Amino acid sequence: xxxxxxxLAKSIVSHLGGKDNVADVYHCQTRLRFKLKDAGLVxxxxxxxxxxxxxxxxxxGVHQVVIGTHVKDVYEEVIPLIALxxxxxxxxxxxxxxxxxxxxxxxxxxxVIPALSGAGMVKAVLALLVVFKIIDNTSQTYTMLNTxxxxxxxxxxxxxxxxxxxxxxxxxxxxxxxxxxxxxPNWTNFVTAGEPVYFFGLIPFKLATYTSSVIPAILVVxxxxxxxxxxxxxxxxxxxxxFVPLLTFLIMGTLAFSTLGPIxxxxxxxxxxxxxxxSVHASWVPAVLIGSLLPVMVMFGIHNGIAPxxxxxxxxxxxxxxxxxxxxxxxxxxxxxxxxVAFRAKDKRTKQIATSGAITGYMGITEPILYGISLPKKYxxxxxxxxxxxxxxxAGLMQVRRFATGSSGLPAVVLYxxxxxxxxxxxxxxxxxxxxxxxxxxxxxxxxxxEKNESTx
Numbered sequence: 001x002x003x004x005x006x007x008l009a010k011s012i013v014s015h016l017g018g019k020d021n022v023a024d025v026y027h028c029q030t031r032l033r034f035k036l037k038d039a040g041l042v043x044x045x046x047x048x049x050x051x052x053x054x055x056x057x058x059x060x061g062v063h064q065v066v067i068g069t070h071v072k073d074v075y076e077e078v079i080p081l082i083a084l085x086x087x088x089x090x091x092x093x094x095x096x097x098x099x100x101x102x103x104x105x106x107x108x109x110x111x112v113i114p115a116l117s118g119a120g121m122v123k124a125v126l127a128l129l130v131v132f133k134i135i136d137n138t139s140q141t142y143t144m145l146n147t148x149x150x151x152x153x154x155x156x157x158x159x160x161x162x163x164x165x166x167x168x169x170x171x172x173x174x175x176x177x178x179x180x181x182x183x184x185p186n187w188t189n190f191v192t193a194g195e196p197v198y199f200f201g202l203i204p205f206k207l208a209t210y211t212s213s214v215i216p217a218i219l220v221v222x223x224x225x226x227x228x229x230x231x232x233x234x235x236x237x238x239x240x241x242x243f244v245p246l247l248t249f250l251i252m253g254t255l256a257f258s259t260l261g262p263i264x265x266x267x268x269x270x271x272x273x274x275x276x277x278x279s280v281h282a283s284w285v286p287a288v289l290i291g292s293l294l295p296v297m298v299m300f301g302i303h304n305g306i307a308p309x310x311x312x313x314x315x316x317x318x319x320x321x322x323x324x325x326x327x328x329x330x331x332x333x334x335x336x337x338x339x340x341v342a343f344r345a346k347d348k349r350t351k352q353i354a355t356s357g358a359i360t361g362y363m364g365i366t367e368p369i370l371y372g373i374s375l376p377k378k379y380x381x382x383x384x385x386x387x388x389x390x391x392x393x394x395a396g397l398m399q400v401r402r403f404a405t406g407s408s409g410l411p412a413v414v415l416y417x418x419x420x421x422x423x424x425x426x427x428x429x430x431x432x433x434x435x436x437x438x439x440x441x442x443x444x445x446x447x448x449x450x451e452k453n454e455s456t457x
Contacts, residue, residue, distance in 0.1 A: 005070070008052045009077035012065055015050075017041025019082040027075045028110065030367040034063040054353075055371035059301050061099075066371045069360055099301070106304035107167035108218060109311060112159050113405070115152045116311065120404025122149040124414035127403070131422060149404070156315060157183060157210055157217035164218050170225040174245055178224060178252045179217045182210040182261055199254060206262040212315045214308075215271075216264030220256045227251055271309075272316035279321050284396030290326025291392025291435070292385045295334060295370055311405055319401040319418065325428065326392045327408040332432050333388035333439040335361025337380035338369045340443040344451045364409025379446040387439030395431035400424050 013019055016034055024035040036042070042063060047056045052074070054066040067074050126145045129135045135142050152159070157179050165175035181187070190197050190207065197205040210216050231244045278286060290297075290306070297303040310323030335358050342354035350373070357369035374381035403418030413432075416424040 005052070005074045005077045008050060009074055009081060011050050012047065012053065012074070013078060013081050015043040015047045016063065016065075022082045025075070025078055025082065027071050028106075029365055030066060030068055030071055031057075032065040032067060032071060032075060032078065034065070035061065036063055039063070054368055055375075057299075057371075059099075062103075062301075066367060068368050069365050102301060102305040104164075104167055105308050106301075108160055108164045109308045110304075111163045111166075112156075112311075115159065116404070117406035119149045119152040120406045120415050123404040124417055127417040127420075128414070130420055131417065137420070153212050153315060155183070155211075157213055160214060160217045161221050164221040165225070168221065168225040170221070170228050174228065174248055175221045175224055177245075178249065178256060179210075179220060181249075181253050182216065182220075182256055187257075197257075199258065203254065203258050205257040206265075208262055208265040210261060210265070213264065213268055214312045214315050215268045216256075216261045219264045219267075220252065220260045223255060223260055224248065224252050268312070268316060271312055275313045275317055275322060279317075279399060279401070283321065283399045284393055286322045287326040287329070287392035287396035287400070288389050289392075290323055291329040291333070291395070292389030294327055294330035294388065295366070295374060295381060295384065298367065298370060299375075314403075314405060319403050320405065321396075321399065321401040324402040324405065324408065324412075324415070325395040325400045325431070326388070328402075328412055328428070329391040329395060329431055329435045330384070330388040331361060331364055331366050331408050332410075333384035333391065333435050334366040334369045334374065334380075336387065336436045336439040337384040337443045338373050340440055340447065341373055341377065341380050341451075344444065344447040346451065362410050364407035364412065377450065379450045380443055383439050383442035383446060386442055387435045390438050391431040391435030394434050395428060398427040398431070400427045400431065402428075 012032065013022065016022060016036060017038060018041070021037050021041050022034055023037050026033050039058070039061075042056075042058075044056050047053055047065065052067065054068065057064040057066065122145060126142065126149065129145075130137050130142070135145075158176050161175040161179040162172045165172035188209070188211075190205075191209055194207065197207065199205055208216075228244065228248050231247055232240060235243050235247075294303060297306065307323050307327070310320035310327075313322050314320045338354045338358040338361055342351050342358055345351050345354060353368065353372040357366075357372055360366075361369050370381075374384065400416065401418075401424055402412070402415040403424075404415045406412050406415055413425065413428055416428045418424065
């Protein structure tokens with residue numbers, strides 16, 4: 001833990017109504033997210049005056065305290081200050097169905113991002129080694145490096161089973177065990193052979209491949225959470241250790257291969273068809289929408305439901321053109337707008353926030369910019385949206401795609417090297433140039449009007 005954030009953590013908890021008012025807390029890349037028993041106890045003004053807090057937001061019953069990239073350190077200081085219990089968690093405000101779905105998707109995918117990012121960087125290194133002819137794509141070294149990167153994607157269903165089970169508060173090990181059945185070599189052999197499979201000679205198991213899939217695993221774990229919960233209620237405690245896992249495996253194994261897995265595979269195939277259609281016939285649409293509107297999506301938490309589409313597309317077709325390019329360009333636009341504000345603003349605190357925000361923005365973290373600069377001043381937000389949209393238009397028309405996932409900052413440009421070509425890499429650099437020049441010009445011109453009356457305090 002980082003003790004220097006102890007007082008900040010104490011103050012945050014205090015202004016949220018005290019430890020007894022906290023029902024749950026977790027964090028994303030820049031925000032502490034609280035679920036409270038009584039929203040009326042929140043002292044918004046005092047929270048936002050704390051040194052170390054950028055902004056307080058309330059969205060669908062979740063109280064968000066924007067901290068910055070050191071949010072994990074503050075989170076580790078908050079945890080010892082509060083006492084959570086299952087009873088308290090049930091007393092929180094009820095979020096809408098849409099928000100619940102988005103929260104579930106975010107909870108399932110966010111823990112996976114570091115692994116996907118690491119695998120992505122290995123893919124990028126591998127692509128560079130091939131492009132510069134350091135290794136051959138038929139060599140054993142190529143095969144093994146590719147294995148290092150593909151392992152995460154191949155077993156992605158197992159990882160998502162674990163994270164989904166954690167969110168659904170069901171047994172994550174049993175969830176992994178059920179989904180592992182779907183990846184077993186015996187089932188793969190059945191699929192490869194192409195012969196019909198009947199369980200007990202009666203129940204048809206539809207032949208489908210589940211490796212590297214997303215939807216089937218999540219759907220199976222979702223249903224398992226209810227099956228397991230029901231079994232835990234009706235089976236006596238003295239024998240539940242044996243019979244709950246036994247019946248869970250038998251029931252969910254049957255459902256996974258006969259119904260849930262095939263449904264998930266059909267949904268996944270449909271998504272793949274949509275992704276392919278967009279990539280070929282309307283490649284500019286996703287990049288323009290994400291490039292221009294990502295800041296608005298972040299404000300309302302919608303991005304948590306959209307970002308996984310890029311991961312799904314990558315699992316289905318091997319690349320992401322839905323989310324990655326637009327997100328990278330939007331972040332470059334916001335970082336550039338903050339850099340211009342840092343240059344133009346007279347207020348010292350604004351300069352400090354804008355300077356640090358620009359640095360983290362170019363590395364892919366833009367929430368400090370959004371809540372500390374763009375929303376209060378507005379004109380940097382407008383300039384960034386135009387710049388991100390224009391860069392996205394070029395990237396979309398050039399059908400730019402990334403071949404691995406990772407933080408959408410400057411280091412992510414190497415993720416656009418793939419398919420044994422540098423073409424996507426050069427085009428994302430051109431798109432970034434369009435975004436940066438456009439955003440910088442617009443932000444500067446608008447600052448001539450909006451910054452002239454600012455104080456120097």
